[in-house]
Amino acid sequence: MSRHRSMQESPMPLFAGAQAAAPPARVPSYIGDHRSRLRDRFLTGGADAMPDYELLEMVLFRANARRDMKPLGRALLDRFGTFNGVITAPEAELRKVKGVGPSIVAELKLIEAAAQRLLRDRVIGKQVLSSWQALLDYCQTAMAHRETEQFRILFLDRKNVLIADEPQAKGTVDHVPVYPREVVKRALELNASALILVHNHPSGDPTPSQADVDMTRQIVEATGVLGITVHDHLVVGKGCEFSFRSEGYL
Template sequence: MGGKPKAATADRLLDAGEYGGAGDGTAEQPHYHGHRERLRARFLGQGAEALQDYELLELLLFVIPRRDVKPLAKQLLRDFGGLWAVVNAPVERLQSYAQMTEGAVSALKVAGAVALRMARQEVLNKPVLSSWQKLLDYCAAAMAHQEVEQFRLLFLDRKNTLIADEVQQRGTVDHTPVYPREVVRRALELGASALILVHNHPSGDPTPSRADIDMTKQIVAAAQALGVVVHDHLVIGKGRHVSFKSAGLL
């Protein structure tokens, strides 16, 4: 009847924060006893603003059973540089961490996907001029942490409402092949009157290259010939961006 609980029962109690302390017939409590319940309660009671980034990450990592995941959360933030970078990290890199389970990787990727989809919904089917900062935030969220170049097209109607958002090409770490005819053809298929071009620089430096400038001129010329306006070309880096229009390049 008495004595220590079986291993499976002990693991379950430890994960739930209910493991008994020394002197009551059970093993000594771990230093993080009850931490998961306290952190969840603080999140539900006070909201995300009451938690630091590593604590929000811990909540996602609680799918890892019977472990203190605070050190892992802090290590991920150090290694990747921020919360958004963690949830957008390549699956292979996340899997390289010893404690990282398949469930934990999935939880991180789902969190990133949900956040990105919500950001997209904030700008799709809305006039871009009245939601410009949200558009920039969305582009940064979608592209700033990509490891290869990505060329994205934002299609607008006559009222400058964003009607479609598509990735046309993916390239290498420093080059994406772009074909002006394909850009214009897609705009005509969608009935778009205007375009915003967007691509990222995985290096983090959004300074346009000569190739970026030449490519933009080719697209502008091809679009103008068919009555499609190119409003801007945004180059997304890490933490900043360059607008061709603002820089006098368009």
């Protein structure tokens, strides 16, 4: 028998050990129907028509199209309390929940990043004192659920338009180092005329400590010499803020 004929009668796979690809698993019909109803309700009534667990479920099934995500959504809400608490939870804490892998984490963090970007765009380049609630919403989303303290500064021009929003320092669960000379230096570099100081309390209680009060006073004194105004110092807690200006500290 010729070699040519033998090869025709005994075809070999292109790669050794190659196997036919398994057909993709089908989504159970009850899951598909349930998701269709959720989508229709969302498109008709918006997010206000849906409780947190259903909105979270819609986010989660984008990360896994073949799995019922309702139990995982409820488990995440049981652990972190609210939709906002889930999407802002640290990755290490999210991974402690059974069923959370890289794709779930990526989807949640994408939602978090998008929310922060949208809220930031509502205040950057705007006259801050006339859009105060938008500023508070942004600070809450960006800082309220952090596990460690962060100190950031909002730099304003002569018309109180926000020209820069910059984290200045990161700290521990109850302390963040801030150096007035660095604050002044950066304000001069940006040609800022006014500042709003912001930091968070991971405990959730925005009541300022004596260290917060002392640090604020030092920054006000250092910037005042150069004619730079400190409009406020906001301490961000979970769902609430403490305003030094409103409470008579400034």
